[in-house]
Amino acid sequence: MTALPTAASPRRSASYIGDLILVLVQKEMKVRYKNSWLGYAWSVANPLVFTAVYSVALGIFLRLQIPGYPYPLFLLAGQFPWQWLSTSVGTAPMMFINNASLIKKVCFPRNILVASGVLSDAIHFLLTIPVITLAVLWYGFTPSWVWVPGIPLLAVAQFLTVYGAALAVASVNVFFRDLERITAIFLQVLFFLTPIVYPVASMPPQYHVWIRLNPIAPLIGAWQGLFLDGALNGSLVLGAYAYGVACLAVGSVLYHALSPRFAELV
C-alpha cells in the first residue's frame, strides 16, 4: 500500500511536517510584505516608536535613569523580544477560529498552524537583530561574540514559552471566546509587571520574590543581559528554559485534550 496518510492517522512524518511548517511560514511572510512597499521597516517601526515615546516620557520627562546604560538602549533590549511574545500570544486566540473552513474539513495537525505563526514572528524578531546591533554601536557599546551562541540559545527558550502559551490560548479560545479579550488585557498587565521599562534593581527588595513567579521575567532579563552586557546569566537562562518547558507542557496537554472537538466548534 501507499505511504500516504489516512483520515485516522494524518501524515506525521518529519519531512511532511517540515514542509507544512515551511509553506505556512512562507505564506505568513509573503502576506505580510506583499502589499506594503516599506516592508521590513514596518516590522521594526512599532518597537522603535515605542522606544522613542518611552524614552521621552520616562527617560526625559520623568528623568528615569538606569545605572550603566542609556535608557533608550535598555528599552530596546527588552522591547524587541517582548514584541515577538506579545504578537504571537495576542494573535493566537483567533488562530484556529480564523482557519475554521480548513479545520472543519481537512485532517492536518492543527498545532502546526500555531507553530508556524510563532515561527514567523520569531523570524521577524531575528530580522530586527541588526537594528539592535546598530543601536548598541550608536551608544558606543560593542556587540559581543557571546551573541553568536546566546541569540539562538535564548530564541529557543522563547520559542518554547511562546509556542506553549499560544497553543494553550488558541485551544481554549475555541471553547471560551472571551479568552481573546482576557488575553489582550493580560498581556498589558504582564508587560508592566515584567522589568522591560524599568530594571529589576530599581524595584523595592520585598517585590523581588514576585518576579520569580513571572514566567517571562528570566527570559527578558537574559535578553537584556545578552544585548547590553554581552553576557549569559546562567540562572536566568535556566529559569527561561524551566518556564519554557512548563509552558510547552501546559499548552500541549490542553491542545491534546481539546483538539478532537475543534471541528465541531470553530
Next chain:
Amino acid sequence: MNAIRLDHVSKTYPRHRHLTHGLKQSLLHLPDLIRRMKADRFLALNEVSLEIRQGEAVAIIGPNGSGKSTMLGLIAGVIQPQAGTVEIHGRVAPLLELGAGFHFELTGRENIVLNAVLMGLTRREVAQRMDAIVAFSGLEASLDEPVRTYSSGMVARLGFSVAAHLDPEILLIDEILAVGDASFQQKCLGKIAELRQSGRTIVLVTHDLRAVERWCDEAIWLNAGIIRQRGRPVTVADAYREELQREGDLAKDKNASV
C-alpha cells in the same frame, strides 16, 4: 473491500455551541450550566451503520440538518463519534468549499502548493503534480496573479484541480458542483468519472438529484440522523422527491387554511 465502514455511529452536539452568556455568567452559574449543556444536546446521527465499498460513487441526500455534513466530517476524520466506530481504508481528500484554505493575497501557483500541502502532500509531490494541476485548471494565464483578482468560478477551478490531483482513494465532495461555468463542470464530472473508473471511492453530498441519478451508483437518504432509505439512485431520489412534494403540499394546505 470496504472503503468506509460506519458501525452504530452516533454523534450529538451541544446546543449551546459556546458560552453565549460570557465567562462571568457561566462561572456564576457553573453547575447549572454543566447540567444544561449535558442535557440539551442535538442528535446529529443516531446509530448509523453504513458500508461503502471501494470504487463506489455514493450520494448522500436529505434536508438541511439531517446529518449529511456530520457524516462527511466523520469520514474525513475531523469529527470524532460519540459512540460506534468509523473505519476508513485509504487516503481521504475533501473537496473544500469555494476558496477555503486559499489565501487571496497569494498567487494561484502559491495557493496550489499551500492547499496541496495542507491536504497531505509533501512539496516534492506537489512539484511532480504541478503541471497536471495547472493544465487541468486551465488557468495558465493568471497563475501568477493574486487569487483576489480571480472570479469565483476561477477559484473553484483551482480548488477542484488541486483536490482532483491529490490521488485520493476516497474523494469527499460537499455541494461543490454548482460552481464554475458549464464547460468546467463537465470537466469536473469527467474527472470524477475517471477517478471512479480507476477504483476510487466518491462520497457526494448534494441537493442536485439529477446529478445523483446520473453519476452515482447508490444514494443514501438521511433524515433526522438516521438512514431513511438507501439503494439505487433513481429509486431513492424519487422517494425523496415525493416526500418533498408531500411536505410542500402540506405547507400549501396550511397556508390555504389560514
